[in-house]
Amino acid sequence: MSDFHKVAPTSEIEEGEIKSFIVESEIVAVCKVDGEYYAFKDECSHQTLPLSDGDIQGEIVTCCYHGAEFNVKTGEALCLPATDPIEIFEVKIENDEIFVKLG
Amino acid sequence: MAIEFNNKVESYVNGLPEFQKTYFKEIPSWLSDIKNEAIKSFSKLGFPTPLDEDWRFTNLAPISRNSFQIASNGISEVNKESIDKFSIPSLDCHKLIFVNGRYVSDLSDIKSDADGIVIKSLKEALNSDKDLVEKHLGKYAEYKNDAFISLNTAYFEDGVFVYVPKSKIAEKPVYVLNISTNEEAQSLVNPRNLVIVEDNAEVKVVEHYVSTAQNVYLSNVVTEFVLGENANAEHYMLELESKKAFNISTLRIQQKRSSNIKSHSILLGGAIVRNNVHPVLNGEGCNSDIFGLYLPKDRQHMDNFMRVEHASPHCDSRQFYNGILDDKARGVFHGRIVVHEGAMLTDAKQTNRNLLLSDTAQIDTKPQLEIYNYDVKCTHGATIGQMDDEAIFYLKSRGIPNKEARRIMLQSFTNETLESMSLEPVRESMENLILEWFEESFANK
Numbered sequence: 001m002s003d004f005h006k007v008a009p010t011s012e013i014e015e016g017e018i019k020s021f022i023v024e025s026e027i028v029a030v031c032k033v034d035g036e037y038y039a040f041k042d043e044c045s046h047q048t049l050p051l052s053d054g055d056i057q058g059e060i061v062t063c064c065y066h067g068a069e070f071n072v073k074t075g076e077a078l079c080l081p082a083t084d085p086i087e088i089f090e091v092k093i094e095n096d097e098i099f100v101k102l103g
Numbered sequence: 104m105a106i107e108f109n110n111k112v113e114s115y116v117n118g119l120p121e122f123q124k125t126y127f128k129e130i131p132s133w134l135s136d137i138k139n140e141a142i143k144s145f146s147k148l149g150f151p152t153p154l155d156e157d158w159r160f161t162n163l164a165p166i167s168r169n170s171f172q173i174a175s176n177g178i179s180e181v182n183k184e185s186i187d188k189f190s191i192p193s194l195d196c197h198k199l200i201f202v203n204g205r206y207v208s209d210l211s212d213i214k215s216d217a218d219g220i221v222i223k224s225l226k227e228a229l230n231s232d233k234d235l236v237e238k239h240l241g242k243y244a245e246y247k248n249d250a251f252i253s254l255n256t257a258y259f260e261d262g263v264f265v266y267v268p269k270s271k272i273a274e275k276p277v278y279v280l281n282i283s284t285n286e287e288a289q290s291l292v293n294p295r296n297l298v299i300v301e302d303n304a305e306v307k308v309v310e311h312y313v314s315t316a317q318n319v320y321l322s323n324v325v326t327e328f329v330l331g332e333n334a335n336a337e338h339y340m341l342e343l344e345s346k347k348a349f350n351i352s353t354l355r356i357q358q359k360r361s362s363n364i365k366s367h368s369i370l371l372g373g374a375i376v377r378n379n380v381h382p383v384l385n386g387e388g389c390n391s392d393i394f395g396l397y398l399p400k401d402r403q404h405m406d407n408f409m410r411v412e413h414a415s416p417h418c419d420s421r422q423f424y425n426g427i428l429d430d431k432a433r434g435v436f437h438g439r440i441v442v443h444e445g446a447m448l449t450d451a452k453q454t455n456r457n458l459l460l461s462d463t464a465q466i467d468t469k470p471q472l473e474i475y476n477y478d479v480k481c482t483h484g485a486t487i488g489q490m491d492d493e494a495i496f497y498l499k500s501r502g503i504p505n506k507e508a509r510r511i512m513l514q515s516f517t518n519e520t521l522e523s524m525s526l527e528p529v530r531e532s533m534e535n536l537i538l539e540w541f542e543e544s545f546a547n548k
Contacts, residue, residue: 020164020168022164022165022168022169024319024347024374025165025319025347025348025349025374025375025402026165026374026402027162027164027165027168042164043162047153047159048153048159048160048161048162049152049153049154049162050162050164087431102402103402103431
């Protein structure tokens with residue numbers, strides 16, 4: 001199993017905001033929902049476009065390119081044109097820093 | 104001072120004058136012009152995104168948003184023992200060693216060849232074989248339309264140069280070992296190779312990419328292969344980069360009448376890998392056979408992009424690509440056969456077969472035909488599937504243990520492409536690596 005990677009300080013991501021980071025050779029989006037941080041692969045499962053360009057409402061992220069929607073907690077695809085889930089990464093907070101574990 | 108690049112295209116544009124000053128003492132004006140043109144193209148094109156149809160399934164954000172710098176020489180990490188460890192055992196060859204894209208003559212072994220065959224570093228050939236290099240370099244790999252070719256053309260420093268004169272046969276293969284070392288910063292290397300095979304001549308070239316450490320770097324390779332009339336050539340691309348590295352490689356083949364090329368690509372390493380193969384069959388009776396085998400696992404992404412151009416009548420081409428994907432790996436096969444106007448009696452075939460060993464592995468395959476002609480024979484086909492349970496059951500019913508049965512099945516699948524290799528030591532070496540891959544895959548299940 002791979003280790004946790006430091007991504008950013010918690011202060012960098014506001015409530016209801018998504019930011020994208022490069023972690024090793026992977027692109028990871030991190031968002032804050034109801035005070036909790038969630039991380040997922042920054043790629044829509046429909047056409048590999050960045051989900052971090054889209055909007056987040058509650059726990060639903062919407063791809064700004066073709067309107068696909070996903071649950072950021074479970075990765076589940078909620079709306080066409082996406083049918084496959086997005087990949088979710090484990091997150092931990094230590095000393096006000098966000099760490100992400102690539103699966 | 105190191106030449107650094109960030110996530111802005113301008114950083115690549117601004118770094119070029121310093122790069123030319125630092126790494127070329129006296130750059131010929133024609134080359135400087137090409138490099139300047141190439142960086143202009145790169146500045147217009149930028150890195151591709153999934154919105155570009157040809158990159159639809161490959162997200163390059165980990166490259167375009169990353170920072171790199173021109174690699175240092177890294178030679179202290181490499182010695183004869185490490186070369187022996189990486190090299191293909193028992194391959195009797197001309198051996199050229201490149202460390203971080205730079206030729207290391209002390210570790211290389213180019214056998215003397217009285218037949219006028221030239222094998223040397225491209226940087227050296229810029230002076231010694233100026234006319235040949237100027238005539239061919241950058242004339243086939245079109246840097247005006249391709250971001251990675253333009254980046255390579257602007258920033259290449261060295262590579263291999265092979266020239267086989269008319270009616271000569273290079274008896275020994277040319278083996279090019281490219282080693283990336285453990286750099287403090289993420290490095291960018293742009294190997295550039297030029298192989299010229301004149302009429303009735305013959306050569307075999309093996310490109311091998313490895314690394315001494317599992318670190319992040321970008322290896323952006325361009326190889327131009329020029330084949331004269333009735334020339335025969337075989338090309339091997341053995342990609343075993345670090346599991347965190349990015350490898351973008353382009354093989355551009357220009358063929359004249361009745362020439363034959365066999366190309367083999369074996370992709371095993373790298374985090375994001377894109378292998379472009381682009382032969383142009385530009386003369387009657389050409390033959391182009393392209394074989395590929397890609398085995399991504401963990402989180403690896405491997406994209407195979409083929410464009411086979413039939414520009415003359417009576418030419419044959421075969422593309423045969425097999426992939427085995429495990430864990431959360433992702434694969435892409437994008438093969439396009441273009442039959443130009445007037446290319447009558449073309450016979451082209453494209454086959455892509457894929458085996459998925461896990462529920463989370465994914466493959467996108469997109470065979471395409473673009474035909475501007477009549478009286479041609481073009482076929483394409485793609486399959487995606489899992490291991491055949493009935494075949495495994497059959498083998499088990501003959502007393503073969505489950506693991507061995509699975510290995511036999513996978514081996515027969517990979518052998519479909521490996522069998523086409525004429526260099527036995529290369530084939531054996533790849534078979535062994537693939538067997539190790541199977542063992543690791545079985546151990547994790």
